[in-house]
Amino acid sequence: xxxxxNSQCALQKKPWTMDRRLWTKKGFTLVEIMATTxxxxxxxxMIYQAFFVSLDTFDYYLNHLNAQLWLDEMIWQAQDxxxxxxxxxxxxxxxxxxxxxxxxxWNMDYDSIKPQELYKVSLGASWRQGSRIINLSRAAxxxxxxxx
Numbered sequence: 001x002x003x004x005x006n007s008q009c010a011l012q013k014k015p016w017t018m019d020r021r022l023w024t025k026k027g028f029t030l031v032e033i034m035a036t037t038x039x040x041x042x043x044x045x046m047i048y049q050a051f052f053v054s055l056d057t058f059d060y061y062l063n064h065l066n067a068q069l070w071l072d073e074m075i076w077q078a079q080d081x082x083x084x085x086x087x088x089x090x091x092x093x094x095x096x097x098x099x100x101x102x103x104x105x106w107n108m109d110y111d112s113i114k115p116q117e118l119y120k121v122s123l124g125a126s127w128r129q130g131s132r133i134i135n136l137s138r139a140a141x142x143x144x145x146x147x148x
Contacts, residue, residue, distance in 0.1 A: 060129055064136065066099045067125040071138040074108070078121050079142040086144055088119050102127060118143045 082088045094107040124137040
């Protein structure tokens with residue numbers, strides 16, 4: 001009887017030992033891999049979003065700087081023409097200018113404070129930045145006063 005019990009006990013222990021070895025294997029489960037992939041994907045999306053926001057901000061400030069320099073140049077030209085010719089009569093009061101591949105619209109308004117002496121010049125530029133329209137304005141007083 002002993003010999004029969006030993007062979008039966010041995011047969012009963014083998015499957016239990018094999019199952020235990022399957023459960024004690026070292027490695028990752030599918031759920032752990034899926035959770036890790038989801039977390040890494042979320043992190044990559046956030047990095048890409050921050051990158052594209054920074055590119056959009058850089059583009060905005062580059063366009064703002066270009067428009068501001070152009071408006072300052074137009075005010076300087078108006079002052080120079082008024083000083084040279086003694087009267088203020090701009091040839092154009094609106095138009096479009098292109099810097100790089102960006103199109104800007106501009107307009108100019110002027111008011112006579114003292115005829116033939118002092119004028120207020122207001123310049124504005126606008127451009128499309130994505131779905132927004134950005135407006136920038138500058139104002140200056142110009143005169144034909146020349147210091148001697």
